[in-house]
Amino acid sequence: MREVFQQELAEVQTRLVSISEAVETAIKLSHEALHSSDVQLAEKVIASDVNIDEQVDSLDEYSIDIMARQGPVARDLRIVVSSLRISASLERMGDLARHIATLSRYRFPEEVVPGTLAETFREMGQLDIQIAGLLVELLKTESVDVGDRIRQLDDEVDALHQRVFDVVLSDDWNEPSTVTVDMVLGSRYHERFADHAVSIAKKMNYLATGEWTEAEDDAE
Template sequence: MREVFQQELREVQERLVEIAELVAEAIERATQAFNESDVALAEKVIEDDAKIDELAVSLDELAINILARQQPVARDLRIVVSALRISASLERMGDMSEHIAQLSRYRFPDKVVPKSLRPTFAEMGALDVMIARKLVTLLRSEDVRVAEEIRNDDDKVDALHLSVFDKVLGATWNGEAVDTVDATLASRYHERFADHAVSIAKKVQYLATGDWIPADA
């Protein structure tokens, strides 16, 4: 029975990695669609989000089943409970990717944001893609150094997010109302994507070290 239980725990980890890989693909495609006004790619991201949702639900069912049958304790219990919470964050990251893609579709054939903000969003998108790829590595390895890198990358996303607000609220901003709304929403989606990755990184750090990272750390 113990061998079966350990196999189930490995399956939980493998499924988390699978979902994280799909999320990384989603944000990469979404940011490309956003930056290049590629409506076909945007549609692909929107369509594929259902797969992320299905896998997250399936993983949750497996984790709940393990809790009911195996009644894990100590680290094993933390692994299963953390998997439920990580799954929820990954699902939300998929949603953020979908939202970014939806903005691209709504504004096609135009680009979503004015020319003055495009370099900022290109940088923000590249950071989100890098964070997503690192998250896959983290879930495979539980390497706390990767978790720290994700948190540092998130600080850069936060700084870019604030710079977007400074721009659209500044005296020199001459964008239309729709430009202001789109830029604000897009920036928020990128920022929230990275925030969910940090939340996952903290949970993995806790599993690896037993030390909980405070929310404001």
């Protein structure tokens, strides 16, 4: 019975990795769609979010079933409880990638990001892609160092997010109100994507040590 239980816990980790890989693909494609005005890519991201949601729901049901049948304790209980919280963050990250893609679909065939902010959004998108890739690695390895790297990249995303606000609030900003709204929302989506990755890193730290790095997760 113990061997079966350990196999079930390993399956929880496998499913988390699979969901994180789907999220990584979604943010890559949404980034490409945003900067190429490729409506087909945008639609692909939007459609793929349903698959991410289904994977999350399946994992949550599986984790709850494990708790009901096995009555896990100590680290085993942390694994199952953490999986429920991590899956919620991954689901939200998939939603945020979909939101970014939706901006491309709504503005097609026009470009979403004006020239004054194009490079800033490219940098934010590339950072989110790096973070998503590190998140896959983190869920595979439970490496504290990888979690620390995610938090460092999140600081860079936060700085770029602030830069967007500085630009749209400056006297030189002359774009229509619709563009202003898109930029504020788009920047917020990128920033929150990174925040949820940090939240997962904190949960993985809890899984490894039994202690939270902070009293409360900012992304929740």
